[in-house]
Amino acid sequence: ILRQDFAAMLYRLAGSPAYTVSASDNIFSDVTPATPHYKEILWAAKNGIIKGYPDGTFGGTRTVVRQDAMAFFYRTAKLVNADSVKNVKVENTFADIATTAHSTEVLWAANYKGIAKGYADGNFHGLWNLTRADAAAFLHRVDKAL
Secondary structure, three states: OEHHHHHHHHHHHOOOOOOOOOHHHOOOOOOOOOOOOHHHHHHHHHOOOOOOOOOOOOOOOOEOEHHHHHHHHHHHHHHHOHHHHOOOOOOOOOOOOOOOOOHHHHHHHHHOOOOOOOOOOOOOOOOOEOOHHHHHHHHHHHHHHO
């Protein structure tokens, strides 16, 4: 799943909220009106759901990794239903999560209505690319949870 496509998925997950594109919302040097899902990318950035890279780019054609997807879902959930991220009893269910950049968000997703699932080896594999199948499953679970 490409980052630009995932931005569109998150926008739809949030209910396709009213948003008027403003060039002033574009904080990315590599995003233009010709970029696929331009509106959705700017909406996600404006709402703090998706952040860019330190060099000021969005990286729309880069793939989403599993841990980043959980961070995006967490931020979307916080926007759509703030209660969904409050008072969630977080238990570490994955052997490889302690050093993950988005460990809080991954563990929230694992513990909030079972959004995130790991692998038989006990790991989440946060740096693995998000597959279309995983994205569909996660999106379905997040949608039901919110």
